[in-house]
Amino acid sequence: MSNQSSVEIQTEWDIVAARQLGRNVAKELGFGTVDQARITTAISELARNIYLYAGQGKIEIQRLTENGINGILIIAADSGPGIPDIRKVMEDGFSTSGGLGAGLPGVKRLMDDFKIETTLGEGTDIRATKWLR
Amino acid sequence: MSNQSSVEIQTEWDIVAARQLGRNVAKELGFGTVDQARITTAISELARNIYLYAGQGKIEIQRLTENGINGILIIAADSGPGIPDIRKVMEDGFSTSGGLGAGLPGVKRLMDDFKIETTLGEGTDIRATKWLR
Amino acid sequence: MVQKIGSQYKEILNQYMQRQSEQNLYVGQNFSRQLISENTSPEDVISMHKAAMQELYEEMPDTVWHSFDFLIEMMINYGLALQERQSLLQRQEELRMEMDLAANVQATLLKTTMPSLDGLDIGLLSVPLRKMNGDYIYFISDENGHAGIAVADVIGKGLPAALCMSMVKFGMDSMNDSMAFPREVLSTINRIVEKSVDDSMFVSMFYGRYEAETSILTYGSAGHEPAMLYRAETGEFEELTVKGLLLGVSPMATYEEKEVELKKNDMVIMMTDGVTEGRTAEGFIDRQVINELILRKIDEPAQVMVQYVYDELVRLQNAELSDDFTLVIYKKV
C-alpha cells in the first residue's frame, strides 16, 4: 500500500512547502514531535540540495506499509549534473564542518534507510525511509 | 588580589559542596548562568577525579584580579598515585567515549587556562582559571 | 557579537511564537546551522532561549525559568561533546594530509610504466578503497616485444598493506627480467615475501608474460583471483585457473604455469578480488555481471571498458566499495 504526493522544487519557498508536506504526512502517520522534526530536516536538506545544485527537481512523499509497519518514504529526484564523487559527499565533516548543513550523511542518520543513484549529466535520485516504531 | 576558600574531598557529598562553593563564588564575581554552570562542571569533574582516583584531596577556589579583570581559579590538589601518562589522559575520546564524563580535556575546554603537574607516587596538582569577560 | 546573536534568536523565536508555521521553523533551523558553524554550544542556545522568553513573556511562572536553568545544566556535557567533535574533525584533517603525502610517496615509489606492445590494446584501472592502495600492478617490457605484468593484492588493507607492497615492487625491480616466466617470478617473490614479512601477511599475485611476436600469454597465479579469457570467435568467457599458493605461506611453494594464444579481438581480463567480491543489497556481484558489463562495451577500446565496468559496479554497490579495485584488460587487436 502506498499513497503519494509531491512538491516541485524551484525556489526556496518550495523547500518550505516540501517540509510542510512531509511534516503533515509524518504527523498523520503517528510519528512523534522529534521524529517529525527529523523527517522534516531530512526533506529540507534534500530539497535544499536540489535547489542549490540541480536548479530544479521534485520531492515526493510516500506512505508505506510493510509487514503491518507504517513508514514514510522521501524521494528526491532531479535531472541536474549528478554527483561526481559520491564517496566524498557521504564523508563526515566534508559538508558539515563548514556549517553548510547536515549534508547527505546527515540525511542518512536522520532516516532508517538511505539509497542514492546518480549519473553524471543525467541527475540524481535519492530515497530515504523512516519506519514508525 | 586573591581571596580563597576550600573543600576537602573525601566523600561524594564533598563533590557537591565543592560545586556549591564554586558556583557561589562564580555568581558573586558576576559570571552568567552558563559560565556558572561551566565552572561548576569543571569543579565537579576535578573533585570527582580526586574522589575516584586519589581517594582524598582538596578543591580550593580563589578569586583573582589581574589588570583589572576578575577571574576564578580552581586548584585541585591530591597526594594520590599521580598520573602515569599525561598525554593519554589529555587525549580526546579517551575518557569521554565510555560516558565516563568530560575528563581533563573537558575541564580544559570549560576553562580559559589549564595547568597540570603530576609526580608518580606523590600526587597531582591541577590549576584551572576562567576570566570574566 | 553574542548580543547580536541573542537578539536575532529572539526575533526568530518571536516570529514562531506568533505563528507556528513551517516557514518560521525553517528559518529557525537555518539559524541553528549558523550557530553550530560559529561553535555556539547547546547550553548557550538554551540560555539565549531563556533570555528571549524572559523578554517576550515577563509574566511566566518561575517554574518555567527554573526549568530552563535545569536544561542549561543538562546541556553542558553535550556542549563538551560538540567541542570534541570540532577537535576530532581537525585531527582527521591533519591525518588526511599526512595520508595524502604518504599516498603520493607510495605512488612515486610504486610507479610503473604501461608497455606499448604491437597488437595489444591495454586498459587499466586501480582505485584504492582508502588513501593507500593495497593492490598493485607492475609492468616490465623490452624492445623485442616481451612484457610482463604482475597484478598483486595484499591480504589486508590500508597502511600495513601499502608498506608490504613496496617489497613486491623492489623484488620485481631486482629481478629486472622482462623475459622471465611466471613460475620463476612467483617463486622469487614468494621467497622475498616469506622472508621479509610476518606470518600474518600474505600477497596474492597473478603474473602474465606476453610475447608480441607469438601473441602467447604465459600465466601463473599465487592464490590470486583467476583471470578471464574472452574468445571473440565464440563470444564466451572462460576462467584461467592455475595452481599456486599465496606468496609468503611457504618458502618451498612452487607455481604451475599455463599458456594461451590470443586471436584477434580476444581479451584477457585480469583483476583483484575487489572487482568480484562487491556486494549489493541483493548479494554478491558474480562474474556473470562483470562479463555482461564488458559485453556491452565490447567494441570500445580497453580503457573505456575498464572505466565502464568500474562506474557500473560502483553504482550497483551504492558507492560503498569494500576493497581496493584493480582491473586490467589486454585486448588483442
Add this chain to the structure above:
Amino acid sequence: MVQKIGSQYKEILNQYMQRQSEQNLYVGQNFSRQLISENTSPEDVISMHKAAMQELYEEMPDTVWHSFDFLIEMMINYGLALQERQSLLQRQEELRMEMDLAANVQATLLKTTMPSLDGLDIGLLSVPLRKMNGDYIYFISDENGHAGIAVADVIGKGLPAALCMSMVKFGMDSMNDSMAFPREVLSTINRIVEKSVDDSMFVSMFYGRYEAETSILTYGSAGHEPAMLYRAETGEFEELTVKGLLLGVSPMATYEEKEVELKKNDMVIMMTDGVTEGRTAEGFIDRQVINELILRKIDEPAQVMVQYVYDELVRLQNAELSDDFTLVIYKKV
C-alpha cells in the same frame, strides 16, 4: 527503555523544581552523562523535558509548549553533530589500530641483524618519535669479519618518511655486499632514492665499513650528522667529518670516504640529528653534553652507554622528544 529514561528524567527534574539545590543539579548532570553515553540526542532531551513539564505542570500557557517545540527543531542539527562525533571517534580508533599494525609491518620489513665481530662491542638504540620510525639502521656482515652499517634519517617524519625508508632497505638488500666501500654504497643508494621518490624527499646516511682483521673503519656520509671518534689514549672526542650531498638531491653526487684505525677502548659513536638537536628549556643540547654522558659510563658495555645517554636526554628534555632518536656505539675491545 525510552520510557524508562523519560520517567527518570521527570523524577530528577521534579526534584530540582521542588528545590533548586546544587545536589539536584549534580544528579541532573550525572544523568546527562549517562544520556550521552547512550547516544541520546539533545533534541530527545528537550522532548523528554517538555513531556515531563507537561505531566508536572498541566496548567502552563501554550506559549511554553510552543517554545519547547521550537527548541527541538533548533537541536536537530546539534544532534547530528553529536552523532558525527561518535563516528569520528570510531574512525580515530580504527586509524590507531591501523597505525599500530603498520608500525609492526614496518618493523618486520626493516629488521636487520646486529653482526657479531671479533674485538667489537656494539650498542644500539633507535626510538621513534611517533608510531613509525623515520630513522633506520642496516647491518650487513660476513664470516670473514667484514661488516657494513648504514645509519639513515629521512628528512620528514611519520608515514611518508617510513614509506621512503623501505626503499633504502631494499636498495641495500639488492647490493648485498658486505665488502662494499662507502662511496659505492652511497652512490648506489643515492641513484635509487633520486629515481624513486619525489623532489621533496631526502635521506641522510652515514655508512661505515669495518674490517675486523685490521680494525679499520672506512666511512662516508651523505649529509648525515657527523659520527664521533673517542680516543681512549687521550680521552678526547673528535668529529668524523666527510663530504657528501644528501641522498636524492642529484644522481651525479659523489661521496668522499676516509678511514680510521681503532685501538683498544676507542669508540665510534654514530647517531641521527634526533640525538643532538634535542632542546631543553635552556636551549639546544650540544655535543659536549653527550660526550660527558658517555664519559660517565666509559667503562660500561656499549649497550649500557647508549641506554644511559637516551634516558638522560629524555629527562633533560622533560620527556618531550622532537625527533626520532638513533644512537650506535662501536667500541673496540
